[in-house]
Every structure is written in structure tokens, then in C-alpha cells.
Amino acid sequence: MAADTPAPTAAEPLIQVEKFNYAYGDNQVLFDVDLNMHSDDVMALIGPSGCGKSTLLRSINRINDLVDTARVVSGKIKIDGVDLYEPDVDVISLRRNVGMVFQKYNPFPRSIFENAVYGLRVAGIKDRHDLEEAAERSLRSAALWDEVKDRLHEVATGLSGGQQQRLCIARAIALQPRILLMDEPCAALDPIATARIEELIHQLRGQYTFVIVTHNMEQAKRIADRTAFFYKGRLIEEDETMNIFNHPRDPQTEAYITGRLT
Amino acid sequence: MNPAPTNDNPFAGDNSGIQQRETAARWALRVGSYIVVLITLAIMLHIFIKGAPVVFQSKWPFVNTQFLTELPATLHVIEDQQGNHIETDVNGADAVKKKLGDNFRSEKTVSYSGGGILGPIVGTALLVIVSVGVALFLGVACAIYLSEYAKHGKFLEMVRLAILNLAGVPSVVFGLFGLGAFVLTAPTFVDVPADRSVFSIPLGFTTLSFEGWDTCVLSGGFTLAFVILPVIITASEQCLQAVPQGFRETSMALGATRWQTIRYSVLPFATPGILTSSILGIARAAGETAPIMFTAALAFKDKLPWQKDLPPLPADASIFAHWEQSVARFLGIFTESVQALPYHIYTLAAKIPQNEYAERAQYGSVFVFLVLVASLAASSVMLRKRLRAKYRW
Numbered sequence: 001m002a003a004d005t006p007a008p009t010a011a012e013p014l015i016q017v018e019k020f021n022y023a024y025g026d027n028q029v030l031f032d033v034d035l036n037m038h039s040d041d042v043m044a045l046i047g048p049s050g051c052g053k054s055t056l057l058r059s060i061n062r063i064n065d066l067v068d069t070a071r072v073v074s075g076k077i078k079i080d081g082v083d084l085y086e087p088d089v090d091v092i093s094l095r096r097n098v099g100m101v102f103q104k105y106n107p108f109p110r111s112i113f114e115n116a117v118y119g120l121r122v123a124g125i126k127d128r129h130d131l132e133e134a135a136e137r138s139l140r141s142a143a144l145w146d147e148v149k150d151r152l153h154e155v156a157t158g159l160s161g162g163q164q165q166r167l168c169i170a171r172a173i174a175l176q177p178r179i180l181l182m183d184e185p186c187a188a189l190d191p192i193a194t195a196r197i198e199e200l201i202h203q204l205r206g207q208y209t210f211v212i213v214t215h216n217m218e219q220a221k222r223i224a225d226r227t228a229f230f231y232k233g234r235l236i237e238e239d240e241t242m243n244i245f246n247h248p249r250d251p252q253t254e255a256y257i258t259g260r261l262t
Numbered sequence: 263m264n265p266a267p268t269n270d271n272p273f274a275g276d277n278s279g280i281q282q283r284e285t286a287a288r289w290a291l292r293v294g295s296y297i298v299v300l301i302t303l304a305i306m307l308h309i310f311i312k313g314a315p316v317v318f319q320s321k322w323p324f325v326n327t328q329f330l331t332e333l334p335a336t337l338h339v340i341e342d343q344q345g346n347h348i349e350t351d352v353n354g355a356d357a358v359k360k361k362l363g364d365n366f367r368s369e370k371t372v373s374y375s376g377g378g379i380l381g382p383i384v385g386t387a388l389l390v391i392v393s394v395g396v397a398l399f400l401g402v403a404c405a406i407y408l409s410e411y412a413k414h415g416k417f418l419e420m421v422r423l424a425i426l427n428l429a430g431v432p433s434v435v436f437g438l439f440g441l442g443a444f445v446l447t448a449p450t451f452v453d454v455p456a457d458r459s460v461f462s463i464p465l466g467f468t469t470l471s472f473e474g475w476d477t478c479v480l481s482g483g484f485t486l487a488f489v490i491l492p493v494i495i496t497a498s499e500q501c502l503q504a505v506p507q508g509f510r511e512t513s514m515a516l517g518a519t520r521w522q523t524i525r526y527s528v529l530p531f532a533t534p535g536i537l538t539s540s541i542l543g544i545a546r547a548a549g550e551t552a553p554i555m556f557t558a559a560l561a562f563k564d565k566l567p568w569q570k571d572l573p574p575l576p577a578d579a580s581i582f583a584h585w586e587q588s589v590a591r592f593l594g595i596f597t598e599s600v601q602a603l604p605y606h607i608y609t610l611a612a613k614i615p616q617n618e619y620a621e622r623a624q625y626g627s628v629f630v631f632l633v634l635v636a637s638l639a640a641s642s643v644m645l646r647k648r649l650r651a652k653y654r655w
């Protein structure tokens with residue numbers, strides 16, 4: 001996961017999920033998932049609750065390692081051809097390259113500035129000037145700079161919900177990751193704040209590879225290049241978003257997108 | 263089908279007695295609460311009415327400074343022919359008797375009831391500082407490990423069971439444990455091991471000897487630390503668990519290590535609660551008598567812990583020698599036995615003949631004791647409030 005690894009050729013997927021089986025204790029939640037995600041694409045993972053899409057997302061930066069009973073049963077997830085679950089992979093540098101935004105916006109109850117540079121601080125960057133520069137760059141990228149530039153040192157939990165979630169995005173991209181994982185980033189937001197987040201994803205398209213879990217099929221249609229449909233722990237269908245929604249090949253996919261499968 | 267219309271109130275209570283039982287239950291609970299409040303108030307008022315006059319006085323400086331700044335001493339009460347009582351200490355007794363001359367009728371002495379209670383105050387403060395310091399360090403470390411690092415399983419269950427059991431151990435058992443572990447066998451550096459040393463390891467320049475720390479602040483503080491450890495661990499763990507899991511996930515998703523996550527995103531938000539648990543620890547540590555009886559406390563001591571006789575330095579002693587002696591004097595505080603308030607109160611109440619003078623000393627001590635514990639607790643509450651305001655989520 002070193003930054004100097006050569007960029008993959010267009011043909012080679014950035015993220016490769018191969019025959020991936022995953023379980024919490026004895027309860028297997030992912031079965032033989034095969035999925036490729038290409039560099040700079042926006043990939044949406046959809047499916048009913050409990051279908052395993054969030055688990056897959058949380059396995060890509062290994063944040064699910066925090067769950068005591070979680071384990072890989074078999075299979076691999078590779079980034080640039082490197083299996084993330086090999087013992088010589090350092091999860092810290094993996095997570096610096098694979099950012100994550102959570103469903104519930106949860107900035108730390110510290111200042112806006114401290115939130116924006118948290119990842120850099122724990123990476124050992126101390127220079128005030130570097131930190132300020134990084135904070136401004138990431139807040140600008142997250143379309144938040146103009147709203148907060150005069151109150152960078154006020155506590156972040158005083159912002160509106162949508163602003164807090166954009167701060168969480170800024171916090172993640174401050175580390176300049178290559179991949180950005182989003183776990184239902186708009187689930188806790190009102191429609192206007194949701195629209196701003198979607199707009200932001202459009203602006204950042206091409207700079208990062210997005211993997212987004214969403215319950216909102218309209219949202220998947222609006223923002224995703226490709227969509228993968230999961231059901232009961234299995235990948236049912238993966239294709240270009242328009243094909244999934246207009247010409248689903250699998251009857252279960254069709255049932256889900258037409259609201260007949262819950 | 264509509265029920266037949268009636269003129270009766272449809273919401274009238276029935277006669278099954280539900281209402282009466284409800285009223286009875288409410289009153290039983292209310293009376294119970296009132297009894298608790300009444301008893302608490304009665305204790306507080308009693309101590310205040312009897313103790314405050316000992317500590318406070320109507321003349322400037324309104325506080326009985328002698329009671330707070332002197333060591334306990336034997337009180338001499340001399341009665342003259344007119345029945346007047348003159349209180350004095352051992353040095354003043356002869357002068358008073360001489361002055362009275364033929365007017366002298368009788369003299370009686372009351373142990374520990376003269377002078378003040380500075381010795382016990384200092385001793386209790388030192389014991390609390392050592393025990394809370396040790397217990398917070400060990401307890402918070404243990405709580406962090408249990409909450410943040412340990413995986414759910416057999417081991418964790420066992421540790422929790424052990425902590426629960428520790429909380430149920432009678433305090434006199436802790437006292438005996440402290441006597442065996444800290445007073446008699448704890449490791450210490452000495453030049454020549456004592457005969458009673460369990461075993462010793464020569465290190466060349468000194469010897470590590472398991473001969474104990476003797477009865478001293480350190481032994482008592484460590485023993486008290488184990489008494490309050492279960493409270494601190496349990497409360498600290500609950501405070502850590504109360505920090506949202508999202509903080510941990512976010513922090514680690516941003517590339518923080520587990521320790522960085524704890525240091526920056528868990529511990530600061532758990533600290534106010536951990537301080538609350540330390541309040542309980544302070545009150546408990548200050549109040550326990552049995553654990554310090556064998557490990558730290560003396561019924562009477564005529565010196566404060568830092569008034570130890572050290573060999574006088576020669577007039578031309580170097581700065582370094584002075585500095586070395588100051589350090590020795592400071593460290594010596596913790597290797598001295600002390601008087602402690604709860605033990606002093608026990609002595610006054612149970613070990614000497616009871617009379618009005620002994621009773622006065624008792625109530626004064628209890629009053630000071632309560633004020634001391636309350637002010638320690640209050641400062642912790644204030645600190646917690648300030649931290650809460652800083653780290654709110």
C-alpha cells in the first residue's frame with residue numbers, strides 16, 4: 001500500500017474482491033463475493049438491510065477488525081494486487097489510503113480545525129503551517145471552507161448536520177486517500193443537505209475511487225457509475241448503473257428495484 | 263354494535279381496590295424516602311451542632327486555630343475550690359497549680375483530648391493522596407485494557423469476576439493483606455538486609471531485600487488503594503464504554519493506532535466520569551479504619567511526618583548535600599507512620615475514659631473529617647464540571 005506503487009493500468013481493477021467469505025463468529029454474512037472496482041469509478045452497493053453490503057465496505061479498510069468476533073473465512077480483497085488480509089499488511093497505512101465516512105456524522109467534540117487535521121496529527125505531522133494548509137485544502141475540497149473559515153476554532157458539534165458530514169468528508173480526504181468508502185453518508189441528513197453531499201461527490205469524481213453503500217436507489221442512480229446488488233450475503237448482480245436499473249438481468253434485482261423485495 | 267346508552271360516568275373507577283393499592287404503594291415509597299432523608303439530616307445536624315462549636319469560635323479569627331494546627335496532647339483539667347475548671351497542657355499545669363496555691367482542689371488528665379488534630383489531618387491527607395494516586399493509575403490502566411484491548415471471552419469473564427470478588431472482601435482482610443504484603447514483605451533497597459527479610463538479591467551497590475516497608479504511609483496507601491480499586495475499575499470501565507463507538511471507528515479509520523485513539527478520542531471524554539469515581543474513592547479511602555490499623559496508623563505520634571531527625575549537615579555542606587537532604591526529607595514523609603482521622607476518632611471514642619472533654623475532641627474531629635471529605639469531593643466535582651464543558655458530545 002505504499003504510495004509509490006505504480007498506478008494500475010486501466011484494464012486492471014483497483015479493488016479486487018475474490019471468493020470472499022466473511023463471518024461474525026459462526027454467523028456467515030458474506031458468501032463467495034467476487035467484485036472488481038476500477039480506479040476513479042463511483043461504485044454503489046445496494047440491497048436490503050442485512051445483505052452484507054456494509055460488512056463488505058467495512059472489510060475494505062479493515063475497520064471491521066474492531067469487531068471482536070469478525071473474521072475472514074476464506075477469499076481475498078486486493079488493492080493493487082496486494083491481499084489486505086496478509087499478515088505483512090499494516091492496517092494503519094491501509095487506512096490512510098482508504099478513507100471512510102460513516103452513516104452517523106460524528107465529528108469529534110473538538111474544534112473544526114482539529115477535526116480536519118486529526119488524521120495528519122496522528123500521522124505525526126506537527127508543523128503548524130502544513131496543518132493549516134492541509135485543513136484549508138481539504139475543507140475547500142469538501143465545499144465547506146467558505147462556511148467555516150471564520151470559525152475554525154469553534155467546536156465542530158455546533159455545525160448543522162450537513163456541515164458536520166461534509167467536515168467528516170474533509171477529515172477523510174485530508175489524508176489524500178485513493179479510495180473513499182461511504183457507509184450511507186446521507187442516511188441521517190435532510191434532502192437539501194443530501195443534495196449538497198451528492199453534488200460534492202460529483203465534484204470529487206475522478207480524484208478518488210468511491211465505494212458507497214446506500215439504501216436510496218434514486219441516489220445510486222444519480223451518483224454511481226456502477227452498481228452492485230447484494231441479497232442475503234451474496235452478490236446477485238453488478239453492472240453499469242443504468243443497466244441495473246433499466247435492464248436488470250436477475251429477477252431478484254428487478255424485484256428489489258421495483259420495491260417488491262424487502 | 264353500540265353499547266346500551268347509560269347515564270353512568272364511563273370513566274368512573276371500579277371498586278376492585280386498584281386505586282387503594284396504588285395510593286398505598288405511593289405512600290409507602292414516599293415514607294421510605296423521607297426516612298432516609300431524615301436520618302441523613304439528623305446525622306449531619308447532630309455532628310454540626312456538637313462539632314462546629316469546637317472548630318469555630320465567636321472571636322476573631324472565628325476558627326479555633328489551635329484545634330487545626332496543633333498535634334493531639336494530653337489535656338490537664340485543674341479544679342479550684344470554687345469549682346472553676348482550668349484547662350491547660352502538661353507544661354502549664356504546674357504554673358496553674360502554683361498560682362492557685364491553697365485554692366487548688368484537684369487535677370485530672372484526659373488523653374489525646376488537648377491540643378489539636380493536625381497530625382491526623384496530615385496523615386489522612388497523605389494516605390488519600392497515595393491511595394488515590396496508586397488506585398487511579400492501576401484502576402484506569404486495568405479499565406482501559408478491559409474496555410479497549412481485551413477480547414470478549416473466558417479470560418475477561420474471569421477478570422471481571424475477580425474484580426467483583428475484590429469489592430466484597432471485608433476491609434479488615436485488606437488490612438491483614440497489607441500487613442503481610444506491604445509491611446512485612448514488599449521489596450525495598452537496603453545496605454544490609456534485616457534478619458526478617460524473606461529473601462534478598464545483592465545488586466552490588468545495594469541490596470534488593472523483601473523485608474517490607476514497615477508501618478508507614480506507603481504501606482497504608484497501597485493497602486487502601488486495593489480497597490478502592492474495584493470501585494475505580496468498574497466506574498472507569500463504564501465511563502469508557504459510554505464514549506460512542508463511532509469515535510473509535512472514526513479515529514482508527516483515519517489511521518490512528520489503538521493507543522492514539524484511546525489517548526485522543528476516548529480518554530478525554532471519559533475523564534469527567536473517571537473523576538467521579540475517584541470522588542467515591544477519596545471518601546472511601548479517607549474513611550476506612552481497618553486497612554490502616556496494621557499498616558500505617560498509630561494511636562499517637564508526637565511528630566509530623568516531615569519532622570524526622572536527620573543528621574545535621576556540617577556548616578560548609580555543599581548545595582548538593584542540602585538538596586539531597588531535602589529529597590530525603592520529602593521521601594521520608596512516605597516512610598513514616600502517621601495518625602489518621604478515622605483511627606483517631608476510634609481512639610477517642612473507644613480507647614479512653616469518656617467525659618465531656620473527650621466528647622468535645624470526638625465531635626471536633628468528626629466535624630473536621632466530614633468537612634475535609636466534602637471539600638475534596640467538591641473540588642473533584644468542580645474539576646469534572648470544567649472538563650465536561652470542554653469535552654461535550
